[in-house]
Amino acid sequence: MTEERRPFVSARTVAERAGVSRSAVSRTFTDGASVSEETRRKVLEAAGELGYHVNHLARGLRERSNIVCLVVADMTTPIRARLIDVLTRKLQAAGKVTMVINTGTDEQSVASAMRQTLNYRADATVFLSGTPSAKLIETSLANGQQVVLINRDDPLTGCHNLGVDNEMAGREAFFLLRRAGCTRLALVTSTAHTASLIERERVFVAVAEAAGLPVAVMAAGPTTYASGYESARRLFGRSDGPDGVFCVTDLLALGFMDAARHEFGLTLPDQLCLVGFDDIEEGAWESYKLTTFAQPFAEMGDHVVDLLAAPVPVIPGRRIFQPVPIWRKSIRASAL
């Protein structure tokens, strides 16, 4: 019956047991500090017996906390999961520790996430979803925090900004479909008006119309499989369904593909060519084989670590990464 919570063992306890001063314990666990081999041995022995662990919270009181906050909504989305995985692993390797804050995308809950971040003295905050207002970022910067936005292209000054080349993707997607001989084009997007989605849509439509091909634009809901499915139902429910479609997200594309096949009996790539974006694992599965653009997650993760682990603060700016086209079978071979 342990009624009382046993406290964490502190440096003082270790010092008493080892018969040295508390400073000696502190120095034993500090690189480059001056301790004799003898006392070091005694301290390490006592620490081992007691199960002592340096308190990083107390350490963080004086200097950097080495905490990085990750603000995310929709963690279950495959791309989000991938990003979180990459970031946590790389940050950890760089000696940082990550706090994950699961939030909605609305202004209100982003603000509360931001407060958490400050409460725990995070050195930096990385936003994977949801865009903080300029005022919130101001507060963070005033507190010496760094802010990193990933795939949120909003022009907020003072924060680091990573994005992919959506213009290239939109343009390339069109050329892929045209080279495959598609004439009735459509674009499927979501009702969540994220900057990067809008950009892909804008460029795709602009390039297509410049080439004399009109584009049917469809948005049936959030960025999910179900929305893609529903979009296909609506588009093929009309008299002349499309024969070339760019879905701004793989998840939308997979839903779209399933509806096209199972509801309307279409075969890919003969009757329908499809291009996605993100390169989620599911797109490579045998049932889909989706042609898409891969986000260079590893590179992006490395860059975030470079930004946050740099000895001197990096000047904030925008860095664009090139998505990599992934050729699979959802587009006719003539496209090559």
Add this chain to the structure above:
Amino acid sequence: MTEERRPFVSARTVAERAGVSRSAVSRTFTDGASVSEETRRKVLEAAGELGYHVNHLARGLRERSNIVCLVVADMTTPIRARLIDVLTRKLQAAGKVTMVINTGTDEQSVASAMRQTLNYRADATVFLSGTPSAKLIETSLANGQQVVLINRDDPLTGCHNLGVDNEMAGREAFFLLRRAGCTRLALVTSTAHTASLIERERVFVAVAEAAGLPVAVMAAGPTTYASGYESARRLFGRSDGPDGVFCVTDLLALGFMDAARHEFGLTLPDQLCLVGFDDIEEGAWESYKLTTFAQPFAEMGDHVVDLLAAPVPVIPGRRIFQPVPIWRKSIRASAL
């Protein structure tokens, strides 16, 4: 050019600005403390102007840190992502904050994860993957930490233990396949010998053999789509492929299904009946419609929060959750 990192604003700065003592500031942000309406107003005003945020690290020096560590490997796996999502959301709602530690499953990296956990004075550690050794858990408990294991059925004393009823799942999976009239049974598992997977396998095989039906067991690699795919290639490469298969994981099942269809031209559920486990979203997609068992994530999340947010420490023990059968079309209707 901000050469120097601006420091976080502390309670002292706020106190000076508001013309009160530092204690007054502290009390303003502490529920139930005695402050006059007048000073409270002054403090809040000054805090607002300076952008003050209570330092939870310093607060955590005295009492509970309210930090919970989540130790995970393979975050990109759909189930893991779901679990992390549920847990972070619920813990957050309960006033906790979660640190995610992304690790391998080997003893070595689990130990280092455990150390991180202690370094940051986490109140509790939740293991989603990887099992810590008894000695490590001992250390955690000695430091007053709580340890929660999810789906790791190893009999470690002193820690909370959540699991699903694998026995029921294994048994039920067999009955489903038998009622569907399957006679050539197979079980697909992974080479990662997790306790819960082993248990499902053990029961399924035992019940089937007790009923006079032998089971071909196949494990081609880790718990992935690719392993499931490879398992199907091997099983159907033989003379008499199975007509009823239990995959101990949905991801394995989807890979298996794709290989069966695309490599061997089999149709489900006529020529092959398939049952999975986990109920990942992808299994509900139109291309798969996999019959499976759902892990009750929401309930499990609630239970974890109950354990960790309880005012008095809960006595550690094992709690079993009932998986819920999800009927889809990968099994013949006669099974109903």
Add this chain to the structure above:
DNA sequence: AAGATGCTTGCACACAAGTGCAATTCCATC
């Protein structure tokens, strides 16, 4: 009006670390 009561407030300490400074110890050299 005097005393009692209750609300505020500030001081000082605790928490667990790192570190500058001065004192001490140790060793080698003259």
Add this chain to the structure above:
DNA sequence: GATGGAATTGCACTTGTGTGCAAGCATCTT
């Protein structure tokens, strides 16, 4: 053996917070 110098050690202060204690002050009661 004395002296110089380097290495080690401990004291005391710092970080930002919460809180017990006692003093201060206003209000109420008799």
